[in-house]
Amino acid sequence: MSVVAELRRVSVLLGGGEREVAALNRIDMQVEAGQILGVVGESGAGKSTLARTFLRLLAPDDGAVMLEGSDITGLSGRRLRRLRGRMTMVFRDPRTVLNPRMTVRALLEEPLRLHTKLRSDARRAAVDVLAARLRLRPAELDLRPDSLGVDRLQLVSLGRAIATQPKLLVLDEPTRELDVAAAADLLGLLAQLRRDDGMAIVLISHDIAAVQPVADRIVVLYLGEIVEEGATADLLRDPLHPYTQSLLSAHLPADPARRGRRIRLRGEPPLPDERTPGCGFAPRCPIAETRCRSGTPTLNLVGADRRVACLRVLEGSSRIPLSR
Amino acid sequence: MLLDVQDLRVERQSRAAVGMAPMPLALNGVSFRVVKGRILGMVGEHGAGKSLTASAILGLLQPEARVVGGRALFEGQDLLRMSDADLTRLRGARIGFVVQSGHTTLDPNTRVGAQLIRAQSVHRPIVMAEAVWRAETIMSSMGIVEPRLRARAWPHELTPSAVQRLVLALALINEPQLLIADEPTAGLDITTQVQILDLLYLELRRRRIGGIIITRDLGVVAQYCDDIAVMYAGQVVEQGPVPQVFARSAHPFTRALLASMPERLAIANGRTYGGPLPDAPDGCPYRPRCDEATERCGVAPPLVGAGVHAARCHFARIGAA
Numbered sequence: 001m002s003v004v005a006e007l008r009r010v011s012v013l014l015g016g017g018e019r020e021v022a023a024l025n026r027i028d029m030q031v032e033a034g035q036i037l038g039v040v041g042e043s044g045a046g047k048s049t050l051a052r053t054f055l056r057l058l059a060p061d062d063g064a065v066m067l068e069g070s071d072i073t074g075l076s077g078r079r080l081r082r083l084r085g086r087m088t089m090v091f092r093d094p095r096t097v098l099n100p101r102m103t104v105r106a107l108l109e110e111p112l113r114l115h116t117k118l119r120s121d122a123r124r125a126a127v128d129v130l131a132a133r134l135r136l137r138p139a140e141l142d143l144r145p146d147s148l149g150v151d152r153l154q155l156v157s158l159g160r161a162i163a164t165q166p167k168l169l170v171l172d173e174p175t176r177e178l179d180v181a182a183a184a185d186l187l188g189l190l191a192q193l194r195r196d197d198g199m200a201i202v203l204i205s206h207d208i209a210a211v212q213p214v215a216d217r218i219v220v221l222y223l224g225e226i227v228e229e230g231a232t233a234d235l236l237r238d239p240l241h242p243y244t245q246s247l248l249s250a251h252l253p254a255d256p257a258r259r260g261r262r263i264r265l266r267g268e269p270p271l272p273d274e275r276t277p278g279c280g281f282a283p284r285c286p287i288a289e290t291r292c293r294s295g296t297p298t299l300n301l302v303g304a305d306r307r308v309a310c311l312r313v314l315e316g317s318s319r320i321p322l323s324r
Numbered sequence: 325m326l327l328d329v330q331d332l333r334v335e336r337q338s339r340a341a342v343g344m345a346p347m348p349l350a351l352n353g354v355s356f357r358v359v360k361g362r363i364l365g366m367v368g369e370h371g372a373g374k375s376l377t378a379s380a381i382l383g384l385l386q387p388e389a390r391v392v393g394g395r396a397l398f399e400g401q402d403l404l405r406m407s408d409a410d411l412t413r414l415r416g417a418r419i420g421f422v423v424q425s426g427h428t429t430l431d432p433n434t435r436v437g438a439q440l441i442r443a444q445s446v447h448r449p450i451v452m453a454e455a456v457w458r459a460e461t462i463m464s465s466m467g468i469v470e471p472r473l474r475a476r477a478w479p480h481e482l483t484p485s486a487v488q489r490l491v492l493a494l495a496l497i498n499e500p501q502l503l504i505a506d507e508p509t510a511g512l513d514i515t516t517q518v519q520i521l522d523l524l525y526l527e528l529r530r531r532r533i534g535g536i537i538i539t540r541d542l543g544v545v546a547q548y549c550d551d552i553a554v555m556y557a558g559q560v561v562e563q564g565p566v567p568q569v570f571a572r573s574a575h576p577f578t579r580a581l582l583a584s585m586p587e588r589l590a591i592a593n594g595r596t597y598g599g600p601l602p603d604a605p606d607g608c609p610y611r612p613r614c615d616e617a618t619e620r621c622g623v624a625p626p627l628v629g630a631g632v633h634a635a636r637c638h639f640a641r642i643g644a645a
Contacts, residue, residue, distance in 0.1 A: 042514065151370065180540065207586075209587055212587070213590075252543030253546060254582060254588065255546055257567075262518065265515045
């Protein structure tokens with residue numbers, strides 16, 4: 001499969017002067033055509049910064065951003081705008097991104113008007129096809145955002161993002177505000193876009209469970225760094241980084257028979273300016289050792305297809321014992 | 325029986341009433357019970373009426389909505405027929421309430437500690453030293469470290485998770501018999517969500533407080549609740565003890581909810597679930613989305629089942645494997 005989008009050693013600094021902190025720190029990541037890459041992390045992990053960097057909504061301070069083989073790191077103005085139909089984004093809350101004065105039809109048509117040369121009747125037909133695909137009812141096309149629920153609006157938001165048949169689609173917590181059935185629907189549509197359109201999709205969430213049903217690979221972020229990356233099934237079966245283990249353990253299974261025994265982390269996810277030397281996760285890690293607070297782990301290949309950044313993983317002692 | 329809600333009906337005036345069919349009731353006969361010391365998880369989708377039920381019980385409905393029928397017996401007294409003054413005495417004292425987006429309930433101009441003191445003094449005469457001690461105790465049981473120091477903080481200085489811990493502390497400080505918490509951990513990070521729910525659970529258990537946790541996450545119900553009430557279109561469509569309802573769901577909507585949980589979701593390259601919301605037809609409101617609907621579903625289904633587990637479906641088989 002061909003790589004559609006890629007981050008190469010990307011760092012993004014936020015703040016300025018003495019308060020400058022790295023929101024992303026030397027990130028290597030790529031997503032292929034026909035692949036869904038799940039990106040998971042909590043507050044301060046750099047998820048949204050990552051999304052914006054992929055789309056060159058912000059410029060990295062170091063490293064390169066690639067789209068379909070060309071370096072788009074330094075592009076700006078019109079040359080960047082020309083790419084906007086080829087890489088698109090869906091945000092967490094559609095209620096804040098859709099123009100309240102436009103009808104659903106106009107909202108879906110707008111990207112076609114901006115990025116394609118289709119004439120008005122062809123655009124109209126394209127919107128009808130798109131609406132059918134999203135399973136929006138014809139009557140909904142004439143409504144404005146305030147008459148639709150958040151579940152429907154997120155479909156409209158997705159429709160705008162895929163109208164121009166982009167190569168890269170980035171979604172930042174797209175299911176967080178949705179009911180479970182609507183969230184399942186949206187994930188189903190992403191699976192279709194992967195299969196039928198060969199889109200490269202980056203699906204971002206704070207919860208592994210929200211990406212797990214469709215992601216081919218999962219990247220776990222903590223404090224702007226990748227702590228673990230691997231194929232979804234492998235990573236879920238045997239999470240190696242203590243933080244991945246904790247995240248999986250914090251998911252609440254909808255099964256009363258599986259109660260109890262859970263890894264409980266202390267404190268809250270830190271912000272980038274609270275980073276301590278050594279491993280960023282060490283202050284909250286139940287199995288951190290003295291060396292974890294001084295030596296910074298690098299992202300190493302473990303086995304055939306897994307990358308993990310943990311000093312203890314090398315000798316196979318990175319698993320957190322479950323306590324009551 | 326701590327709380328016994330029977331056939332609660334709430335009407336909401338629609339914005340475009342002229343020339344349109346009358347709006348269906350926003351709550352159309354909601355019935356459920358909370359047993360002392362047990363935690364009820366109330367689940368359902370956006371607009372199913374979960375928060376509205378809580379507001380109706382507590383006399384906190386917005387002006388456009390009003391109760392048109394039913395009873396809500398709290399320790400034998402009907403909350404729906406109580407005077408505003410009596411309800412005010414009850415709320416925050418014997419019934420704790422945490423609204424959605426709880427940060428809006430904090431007073432931005434008062435230090436955190438002073439708010440915890442005030443929450444006590446509005447309900448009874450206090451001895452300052454004791455009130456301070458209570459405030460610090462409840463803060464630490466909600467996981468706020470160094471409570472004495474944090475009591476000096478202003479609300480805007482707190483992280484989102486600390487705000488939520490504080491809002492829960494405020495609801496619990498007068499040792500209520502019943503706590504109603506509407507999405508108490510929505511929007512928080514997943515590792516902090518677990519911390520807070522664990523502490524809340526312990527606190528409810530330790531003091532034998534009955535709880536209603538309103539949530540969209542069946543995981544929260546499975547892990548922390550004793551009983552479940554599933555709401556759909558302004559009705560409780562299934563209720564019962566958590567182990568029974570999860571193992572042998574009697575209502576198709578409950579089964580669909582469970583099947584949509586990410587860890588149970590099987591997405592075979594593009595098969596999708598759910599669909600547009602129904603237009604509240606006659607008969608069973610879930611009919612337009614139900615895979616199992618038949619002609620009989622054109623008639624409103626009865627509550628099937630006796631005892632603790634019941635469902636509002638013509639085809640419900642309670643206790644069947």
